[in-house]
Amino acid sequence: MAITQAMSRENTKIGALAPLVGYHLRRASSAFAVDFAAAMEGTGIRQVPFGIIAVVAGSPGINQGAVGRVLGIKRANMVSLINELVDMGLVDRTVDETDRRAFALTLTPAGTAMLEDCLARIDAHERRMLASFSDDEKALLLDMLRRIEKARVIPLS
Amino acid sequence: MAITQAMSRENTKIGALAPLVGYHLRRASSAFAVDFAAAMEGTGIRQVPFGIIAVVAGSPGINQGAVGRVLGIKRANMVSLINELVDMGLVDRTVDETDRRAFALTLTPAGTAMLEDCLARIDAHERRMLASFSDDEKALLLDMLRRIEKARVIPLS
DNA sequence: TATTGTTATACTCTATAACTATA
DNA sequence: TATAGTTATAGAGTATAACAATA
Structure with a gap:
């Protein structure tokens, strides 16, 4: 049987999903996640731990629960995430x-260096994913995404 | 210690995450997912199985592998997802x-009815999440998200 | 009483490798 | 030999409930 180009492209028949913002948000976020993982190769840092590092860097001395509330991570799930970063020598607890009752979290010098390395990699990653976007389009997209985040009160802890 | 309003709002100090499209995509997608789950309460349908139902409805007779390629789901992971929908009496295999070698997938009458019910719920869900968006903004957002999806060739199967 | 962190546990989604049966 | 589906397994992310220590 001959393989047509349309067939090889799988023809993208997503039916009722086509007009759904939720579906396309999920796929776009997934595409970012795949490229993020590639960009971080060798660092051992994933999306969620990077978020924690960034928040701790922005608020030195912050405790686990507060980090979780900012990022939408439940207290129970923060424990192993922080353990991991402490074990890697990136976070001081x-x-x-x-x-x-609480732990004050700060970045170690190695944590600060890791943050800088990750930020350089992420800068390239974001430029790659948004190569076709003008600065205005990028700003518009960021504004729309922030509005969606606030559209529903995210239940925390 | 007095709790200020700024403190109770956790002050949203996300540091270096603030300008990252990848971070906000992830949070916006997560907000949609939470509201989607609430909208589907009682149906037993989640985001991924709904996507499968929609694709099967749009291409009756399509096989598992093709559905997976369209949605970015690996062959191995399609098995239990299709089993679940068959067991629920929504998909005929x-x-x-x-x-x-292949299975032809179609919706049962119950599957078609479920799709209609879900679409009505999702319509309300999307209106809720995008209440502040004009039609033009929504169209612009959809266009941007589709461009991001295509920015990286999503590895499949 | 409420909160911080902890443990235990479970579910969903995703990933890889190896297998079978058909093509 | 390649492809469709399967099985087994593992890693992430997220969810709830119950507990100890402290506020």
């Missing part, structure tokens, strides 16, 4: 003397 | 007589 000390008892918060103003609230001895 | 018969041997494709033109290629006896």
